[in-house]
Amino acid sequence: MTNSTTSASSPAPGTVAQAGPLLPSLERIIQQEYAAVRLPDDAAALDPADAAKVRAVVTSGRVGVPSALMAALPNLEIVTNFGVGYDTTDVAQAAERGIQVTNTPDVLTDCVADTALGLMLDVFRRFGASERFLRDGRWESGGFPLTRRFSRSTVGILGLGRIGQAIARRAAAFDATVLYTTRRPVESVTWEHIPSAVELARRSDVLVVAVPGGAATDGLVDAEVLRALGPDGFLVNIARGSVVDEDALIDALEAGEIAGAGLDVFAHEPHVPPRLIRDDVTLLPHVGSGTRETREDMRDLTLANLRAHLAGQPLPTPVPETAGLAALTH
Template sequence: MDVRSEEAGPGAVTVLQVGPLGAGLSSTLASKYGAVKMAQPAPSGAERDAVLAVTGGHSGLTAELLDALPSLRAIVTFGVGVDRTDLDAVRRRGILLSNTPDVLTDDTADTAVALLVDVMRGFGAVARWTRAGHWAAGGSYPLTRRVSGSKVGILGLGRIGSAVASRLTAFGCSIAYTNRRERPEAPYRYVASLEDLASWADALVVTAAGGPASAGLVSEAVLAALGPGGYLVNVARGSVVDEDALVSALVGGRLAGAGLDVVRNEPHVPPALLGLDNVVVLPHVGSATVETRQAMADLVLANVAQFFRDGTLVTPYDVSG
């Protein structure tokens, strides 16, 4: 495959940074590959000649942006989610795409379990209650729900979903899952219907990939099946959950609680959720540890280096659908 060398010529743009990245990664891309940050709102001049784009999971490349980059041959994503990039356009153009799988699995799974424990035991709310002086004043906080031994349904038994299941098995939880297809090698019960899974579960953990195919999968009907004693944890994408239905269920007492690392219109959290003690909202920090972000940056750089070396990617993402 004919690709440009790492050494860009005068005035040329070989690598284009689309959206924000960590300072260290941006600096390395600029110093080693002459990468430039895309002018907003669209590329112009020499930027249009970029051969490779590096983007974050929160940014991505739309069809319109891809049309403005006629020379683009590869997209390297800092993150596991690629739903912000138009995969149909990538497929039509034959553009290579990569993400950073595996390296963020453990931290994201840890976050899911932490959210489940927090929302079921109410630790965040209890801490606020304590700081407000209620314990010192002789108060007694209401009893909460036990996590150990509970029934947990997992939506999406991929790398992260499997890691969540493994952790919760150590809690003595009963695990069942639904997925695009059954995984016979998994030691957990497969339930084809998401509503049936929600009806069985005490808590539903969402780890499914984002994108049009999963939009609104956790619907009003699924939340109704989970019921007033059920909990929802989402560490995937806000789009996977019908957020209006979720807010209505929580405000109306038709759901016991929710632990959310993601929302639909980030960084804007529905105001109604901010005042609820049975809701824990994090600012999409599932993989935000020093170790994991460094591993993600290293994998991005490895993908870029391999592309310029032989035209392939270390962690190619299958866009065939």
């Protein structure tokens, strides 16, 4: 359980800062334990004297600590990220300056994989659209159009990390054929590795995007991949909106080049392009990890990383780019 009382050894006020909104219970704890300050949205508005006090920033995957903010914090030692994705934080600058970055892997894997499964079922069976059909009173004029069977389909997974593997296990339970694309084959699995995203899309009934965000994957699912998916193929994205070329996706949907899509993430959240609001697209407001249990586990792991650093102890979950940095003792 979390101890919300401030101990005598707690760092001075201003040592811990918050960037962007956080889970309310996490905000409350870091304010109670560390007198955490809220950083301005614009790094240019940060007072240099206040900036110099900050050793630790608690943030989320949606906000992060981008280049300008990190540069404005001369004594920053750690960014503790509430979320598994950390592409919004300038990790390259962090590694160069010896700043450690942590995230919250594993604890949200199951809920995000469950969300991917729900989106796959919905795009095949169109449960959401059929409910709207019933609610709108259209059933009495005729039955809902036939949909597609998900069981025994071919599921292509772009990225096979923790979440990708959890999605694959769920799909396999539906007797699906699982294929995946990564830079190198994953030795611990028996599913077939496909060398390219284009070939993976060509062989799949549904392409599930489960790669990290960031420059390396920006626009990875482009017009060529979507054309390879074809008019009978579906796209599901539970990763980052940046991984999919959103304009190309809209064009493919409008041209009938793919059968539909299930999206939990978007390029410019919370903005969703009006042209994406279609009956053949299932839209969720980035709720992949949005369960009480998972968010509490994410909070606790975020705090565990923060507390470990401030106590000079090894970090539970440093990100790979900064995992080799020596822990600082204070």
